[in-house]
Amino acid sequence: MHYRKREVVQVRAEVAYDCDVLVIGGGIVGLSTAYAITRSAPGTRVTVLEKEQGPARHQTGRNSGVIHSGIYYRPGSLKARYAVKGAAEMVKFCAEYGIAHAVTGKLIVATEQAELPRLHALVQRGRENGIPVRELGPAQIMEYEPEVRGLAAIHVGTTGICDFVGVARQLAEASGADIRYGARVVHVDRRPELGVAVRTADGDIVRARVLVNCAGLHCDEVARLTGDEPGMRIVPFRGEYFTLARPELVKGLVYPVPDPAFPFLGVHLTRGIDGGVHIGPNAVPALAREGYGWGVVRPRELGATLAWPGSWRIARRHWRYGAGELRRSVSRAAFADAVRRLLPAVEDGDLVPSAAGVRAQAVLRDGTLVDDFLIKEGPRTVHVLNAPSPAATASLPIGREVARRALAALGGV
Incomplete structure (x- = not known):
């Protein structure tokens, strides 16, 4: 026994680590984590591996660019806490580094009587989360948005818009981390007594003391590569978007009252930093992790989705909702009908197809859609397993939390 202990110590002394913390994933959460680590523990060597040729190519760069207020989220949840704090920090970060942004406020509009109780519940939730909310009647809605119609609405003053890709680039630069693009991870060898060795598709080996998994659409696969069952x-x-051919119809941000039974906000209208108005998204099953269109099918990934019991339980539980989303996906007229609930003046021809996004939704075995951020730890690993919207808004506080856990793991080895 004594000999074995000496042998382990000797092996440890001979390991040459390429970095202290290795982050897999160059989206806004991974880059924010790298930024937080180097800010809170100067001198810590951080490497980020990103399989694409640049940052923020997936969820970060394929959304509506909204800085969310946090009004939708259960008081006390990580989403609520991080969104409220993160929105203020994101505005400050953008201002500090000259990144395009604006605090615009937004309307959440009820168009049917059945939505009024849910709208009033949002007012209460907003107040519990410390968010300024103003209740509006039909005439007041038109003061903000002359072309929008509804029975009642609330105005949320802290919502904004920004260039999240620009934020990700700035985080990468300011972190001082070694950012390696085009580095797809294919193998992970984790040994609790030694560290983590990662091999990329081009054969490079990176050795680290601690690994942080921020792989987004592939985070569960990376977790399993390390030996951790997530x-x-x-x-x-997939969320499909259109651009409004007549952007003058919309002044700012307009949202429907969300259905609390499903974790999507519904088709909304967003005037972006570029001045265009984006409409969407709907929510349909993607046939690949990066399935940005119906023509993108990856049999292995689709098979893994279909083999997970939770996928079938979602389908049984939400088939009516899903059928409506599918109909809007294949029919522009049906999509336009959904938009006209908020914006009666829109015509089918006003909808110009735009880039789609894919949401990485964590699903439990029993079919539960994970509704909050989910971060788990293993030996020498920290896994971010669910970071959907408002992750971009909340990326700075999320990054600090993940960094705290990574540095704690680093201090324990």
Whole structure:
């Protein structure tokens, strides 16, 4: 026994680490984590591996660019805490580094009587989360948005818009980390007594003391590569967007009252930093982790989704909702009908197809859609397993939390 202990110590002394913390994933959460580590523990060597040729190519760069207020989220949840704090920090970060942004406020509009109780519940939730909310009647809605119609609405003053890709680039630069693009991870060898060795598709080996998994659409696969069972699977949902050919119809941000039974906000209208108005998204099953269109099918990934029991339980539980989303996916007229609930003046021809996004939705075995951020730890590993919207808004506080856990793991080895 004594000999074995000496042998382990000797092996440890001979390990040459390329970095202290290795982050897999160059989206906004991974880059924010790298930024937080180097800010809170100067001198810590951080490497980020990103399989694409640049940062923020997936969820970060394929959304509506909204800085969310946090009004939708259960008081006390990580989403609520991080979104409220993160929105203020994101505005400050953008201002500090000259990144395009604006605090615009937004309307959440009820168009049917059945939505009024849910709208009033949002007012209460907003107040519990410390968010300024103003209740509006039909005439007041038109003061903000002359072309929008509804029975009642609330105005949320802290919502904004920004260039999240620009934020990700700035985080990468300011972190001082070694950012390696085009580095797809294919193998992970974790040894609790030694560290973590990662091999990329081009054969490079990176050795680290601690690994942080911020792989987004592939986070469950990376967790399993390390030997950790995440207890969930990513089920990808594609969100399809249109651009409004007559942007003058919309002044700012307009949202429907969300259905609390489903974790999507519904088709909304967003005037972006570029001045265009984006409409969407709907939510349909994607046939690949990066399935940005119906023509993108990856049999292995689709098979993994279908093999997960939770996928079938979602389908049984939400088939009516899903059928409506599918109909809007294949029919522009049906999509336009959904938009006209908020914006009666829109015509089918006003909708110009735009880039789609894919949401990495964590699903438990029993079909539960994970509704909050989910971060788990293993030996020498920290896994971010669910970070959907408002992750971009909340990326700075999320990054600090993940960094705290990574540095704690680093201090324990």
